[in-house]
Amino acid sequence: MKNVLLLETIAEEALAVLQENVNVFTGYDEAELKDVLNNVEVHAIITRGKKHIDKVLMEGCPHLQVAARCGVGLDNVDVAEATARKIRVINAPGSNAATIAEHTLALMLMLMRDMYRSVDRVKQNDWNWRNQYAGDELNGKTLGILGMGNIGKRVARLGEAFGMKVLYWSRSAQGQPMEEVLQQSDIVSLHLPLSNETNEIIGAAQLALMKPRAFLINTARGALIDHLALLDALNAGTIAGFAADVLPDEPPVQSLAVVQHPAAIVTPHSASLTASTYRQMCLLTVNNVVAVLTGRQPELNSVYNRNSFV
Structure with a gap:
């Protein structure tokens, strides 16, 4: 044997x-x-x-x-x-395409509806938080997907089911230029493999193209994003929020400031860990x-x- x-x-x-x-x-x-x-x-x-x-x-x-x-x-x-x-x-x-796509949509909903803070405030017995609530909905928003492999395609279908307009950029499939996707999207979701070409593909220049009320989602690979530039963007209000299941350093050390940022939601690389x-x-x-x-x-x-x- x-x-x-x-x-x-x-x-x-x-x-x-x-x-x-x-x-x-x-x-x-x-x-x-x-x-x-x-x-x-x-x-x-x-x-x-x-x-x-x-x-x-x-x-x-x-x-x-x-x-x-x-x-x-x-x-x-x-x-x-x-x-x-x-x-x-x-x-x-x-x-893992189905479970990653579900996790991606869950992160989108949590950001868009400010769900994490809402739950936390109610646990602190602050029911009046509803008077400050400023969440929104996915319906009618534009979803930009970078990478249209198995997971990207599933996320696109789920986004459309929520009433979203879907734009995409891909290295291998015909789509829009990345700059246009970043500029036009209310939510940008990353679904690219990590390579020399995609390492820190989202940096300061790309973040500056996004809408000030836009959200960035990453359930692919942490190193796709320059996290120092991301922290600057979150602090400056260049983008409205960030959610991820992956980081360039796990557990976080260098990226800890991003994890702890009030406009960020990070799960511990658990999207694929369903039974x-x-x-x-x-x-x-x-x-x-x-x-x-x-x-x-x-x-x-x-x-x-x-x-x-x-």
Whole structure:
């Protein structure tokens, strides 16, 4: 049987599938990982969102066939190095689209309707807060989406269901220029992958294009935004508010001032942690890892670097 190294815990159902088909070893801490690398011929490594599968780890596993992440983004997997070594990179594309889109709309509603402060004031027995309430509604507003992949498309459909006009900019699909989307939107929502081209794609110049009453939402990757510029914009009232599920540093240190800003709402990178999505991401990834290790064909779109194996 082939040997699989787990760097992080996975859903119980997915673990059971692995245990039925391969030998499973864990490297949850440095000592445990070192022991496995010194004594086991590793054929596949599976991580989730924190532990990295990098060049050093690959060098320590000369028989590695698969580098996998139970998730969608591959920021913590060195895809280029894996491809050069003819190692298949497996993930679970599209598995979190529904839950991320729902979370995005929840953040929009919380900002637009000033829901967080309303709930907090009532908990403080301040019912008269309703006399100061100045929230608005999504209906009739313009939603600008940057990135029209699986999640961006779902957010667009949900926005339209709420009566919003949807504009979008995408690197791969025909849409409007980004500047126009930023200028015309009441809410701008980010759904881009992180790359050299998209790193801090929203900075001071882009924030200055937005309406003073506009909101910025980020449920994609924290580093898409220059958070120092964002803090300046929030302090200056350049934009009205910010909501996110992701930060460039997690837990926040450098971005803590943004998190604590009264016009910001931040959740702890939890949008994909629903029971259904977590289970689905893990099972999809594990089933395709097992397929490769047992000589069967994995789902084509699960192999990120599949073109290198044609």
